[in-house]
Structures are given as structure tokens and as C-alpha cells.
Amino acid sequence: xxxxxxxxxxxxxxxxxxxxxxxxxxxxxxxxxxxxxxxxxxxxxxxxxxxxxxxxxxxxxxxxxxxxxxxxxxxxxxxxxxxxxxxxxxxxxxxxxxxxxxxxxxxxxxxxxxxx
Numbered sequence: 726x727x728x729x730x731x732x733x734x735x736x737x738x739x740x741x742x743x744x745x746x747x748x749x750x751x752x753x754x755x756x757x758x759x760x761x762x763x764x765x766x767x768x769x770x771x772x773x774x775x776x777x778x779x780x781x782x783x784x785x786x787x788x789x790x791x792x793x794x795x796x797x798x799x800x801x802x803x804x805x806x807x808x809x810x811x812x813x814x815x816x817x818x819x820x821x822x823x824x825x826x827x828x829x830x831x832x833x834x835x836x837x838x839x840x841x
Contacts, residue, residue: 749818752811762805769798
């Protein structure tokens with residue numbers, strides 16, 4: 726195993742065990758325990774697709790009804806404390822990964838710039 730492979734495995738392990746990643750995974754598990762939320766998301770997407778279809782075929786009343794139903798489900802999901810918590814923890818984990826990726830990119834560019 727090369728030094729790069731060892732360093733990559735170590736970094737992956739550290740990221741997997743970082744508190745923000747663990748918190749995100751726990752929030753994701755909590756959401757998965759509520760199938761009704763998943764069903765709401767599926768139904769909302771179906772209404773959104775129907776809205777677009779009805780607009781394309783100039784069925785304005787049907788489009789409005791589908792859009793209204795999608796909006797109601799969207800509001801329900803957005804006001805759910807579990808969904809809000811999940812989104813925040815997902816953002817925290819994403820910020821960590823973006824930071825690490827940017828640092829790696831900067832370091833690689835620095836090394837390449839120095840001719841190493």
C-alpha cells in the first residue's frame with residue numbers, strides 16, 4: 726500500500742467518524758424511520774410533475790390544482806422539525822467535506838506550483 730493510499734484511508738476514516746458526519750447519519754436514520762415523510766416527498770414530486778404536464782397541455786385548472794397540492798406537501802415537509810434538523814446536519818457535513826476538498830486542492834496546486 727502506498728503512502729497516498731494510507732493517507733486516503735486515514736482521511737476517509739476520520740471523516741466517517743467526524744461529529745458532523747455522524748450527526749447527519751443519525752438524522753438520516755431518524756427520517757428513514759418515518760415512511761410517511763418519504764411518501765409525502767414522493768407524492769409532492771408526482772404533483773409537481775403533473776403540474777408541469779398540465780401546463781404543457783394547457784390545462785390550467787388541473788395545473789393549478791396539482792401545484793396547490795404540491796405546495797401544501799412542500800410546506801408540510803419544510804415545517805417538519807425532523808426535516809429541518811436533517812437539512813442543517815446535512816449542510817454541516819457538506820461544509821466539512823467542501824472544506825477538506827478545498828484544502829486538498831490548494832495543497833495539490835501548491836505542490837504542483839513548487840515543482841514537486
